[in-house]
Amino acid sequence: MDFIDLKTQYRRIKPSVDARIARVLEHGQYILGPEVSELERTLAEYVGAKHCIAASSGTDTLLIALMALDIGPGDEVITAPFTFFATGEMIAIAGAKPVFVDIDPRTYNLDPAKIEAAITSRTKAIMPVSLYGQCADFEAINAIACRHNLPVIEDGAQSFGATHHGKRSCGLSLIGSTSFFPSKPLGGYGDGGALFTNDDALAKLMREIRVHGQDRRYHHPRLGLNGRLDTLQAAVLLAKMEVFEDEVAARIRIGDRYTQLLNEAFAGSPGRVRTPYIENFNTCVYAQYTIEVDNREVFESKLKALGVPTAVHYPLALHMQPVFAHLGLPEGSFPFSEAAARRVISLPMHPYLTEEQQVAVVQAVREASG
Numbered sequence: 492m493d494f495i496d497l498k499t500q501y502r503r504i505k506p507s508v509d510a511r512i513a514r515v516l517e518h519g520q521y522i523l524g525p526e527v528s529e530l531e532r533t534l535a536e537y538v539g540a541k542h543c544i545a546a547s548s549g550t551d552t553l554l555i556a557l558m559a560l561d562i563g564p565g566d567e568v569i570t571a572p573f574t575f576f577a578t579g580e581m582i583a584i585a586g587a588k589p590v591f592v593d594i595d596p597r598t599y600n601l602d603p604a605k606i607e608a609a610i611t612s613r614t615k616a617i618m619p620v621s622l623y624g625q626c627a628d629f630e631a632i633n634a635i636a637c638r639h640n641l642p643v644i645e646d647g648a649q650s651f652g653a654t655h656h657g658k659r660s661c662g663l664s665l666i667g668s669t670s671f672f673p674s675k676p677l678g679g680y681g682d683g684g685a686l687f688t689n690d691d692a693l694a695k696l697m698r699e700i701r702v703h704g705q706d707r708r709y710h711h712p713r714l715g716l717n718g719r720l721d722t723l724q725a726a727v728l729l730a731k732m733e734v735f736e737d738e739v740a741a742r743i744r745i746g747d748r749y750t751q752l753l754n755e756a757f758a759g760s761p762g763r764v765r766t767p768y769i770e771n772f773n774t775c776v777y778a779q780y781t782i783e784v785d786n787r788e789v790f791e792s793k794l795k796a797l798g799v800p801t802a803v804h805y806p807l808a809l810h811m812q813p814v815f816a817h818l819g820l821p822e823g824s825f826p827f828s829e830a831a832a833r834r835v836i837s838l839p840m841h842p843y844l845t846e847e848q849q850v851a852v853v854q855a856v857r858e859a860s861g
């Protein structure tokens with residue numbers, strides 16, 4: 492069993508992927524070719540945003556967003572400590588200070604009730620993460636940001652395709668950022684990412700920063716990056732968009748089925764395995780199907796012996812990472828993030844997981860937790 496099966500998907504979309512790649516090889520416009528603009532139009536429409544800027548990765552998109560908002564040394568950006576490293580890393584790379592606010596332990600996302608206490612005169616943005624495929628509470632976060640006149644950047648690397656109060660992830664705040672890393676809900680065959688906004692001036696800035704800060708060829712009013720998406724990746728992503736709606740529906744069905752099967756399997760011993768909690772105003776695309784268990788290391792090795800691959804997203808909260816030691820945030824600073832980092836484990840999850848495979852995983856989870 493694969494943790495994420497990309498081969499079955501490829502067999503399904505092979506004619507379109509192969510034809511689109513062949514077309515790129517024929518026209519030869521490998522950098523910002525026509526597929527990149529076509530993808531940007533397709534994704535902007537899908538998200539419901541005015542602008543989409545395709546870029547080199549979900550890491551670079553975070554940095555481009557921060558640079559476009561002119562965030563740098565002396566500034567603070569509020570984010571969650573329980574996330575993939577890139578979220579905090581890019582705030583620090585921009586020269587700013589990541590200011591961590593603990594998560595809501597039910598959703599693993601930034602707890603809006605704790606944000607206001609962390610806002611100072613140096614706060615320049617709030618960057619919530621939509622972890623595991625479920626959006627953070629943007630309605631509540633945007634209201635706080637609005638009161639304090641702060642921009643909100645969604646790190647939607649894991650939530651592309653999810654909805655929040657009926658609106659799509661990446662279209663929920665001033666800037667939305669996502670990743671096309673191959674294992675993501677919309678993944679390419681290499682690195683990639685995209686930014687979304689309704690703001691014309693910000694869109695123009697982010698487009699310029701994506702190409703070395705140039706406003707026309709070889710003229711650079713500002714610094715930027717080599718942050719472009721390859722035309723070949725855009726071609727692959729266009730093929731994947733043809734089946735994406737169907738895959739999102741499958742993800743929701745499979746995630747919900749896991750929860751049902753696990754809750755049935757552990758009905759007699761509640762609390763042994765904690766299944767995901769999805770807010771009733773959200774849909775979750777389950778970039779990861781993540782549960783919580785006691786004695787994770789033992790559980791992990793038992794599942795491995797039973798032939799079920801797992802992964803831990805993430806074993807160390809950001810304030811506990813050696814590189815952030817200078818922030819002076821000792822263990823105990825963010826108890827919910829720290830508890831999650833000790834207890835979470837992700838099960839095999841992708842849109843082509845079969846009922847038989849899910850039943851086998853749940854059976855193995857039962858055995859491993861015994």
Ligand SMILES: Cc1ncc(COP(=O)(O)O)c(C=O)c1O
Pocket residue numbers: 548549550551574575577578620646648649669670671672682683684
């Ligand atoms: C929450 C989060 N932010 C940022 C990133 C960075 O994306 P990428 O790997 O495309 O640079 C990822 C993905 O790995 C992620 O999960």
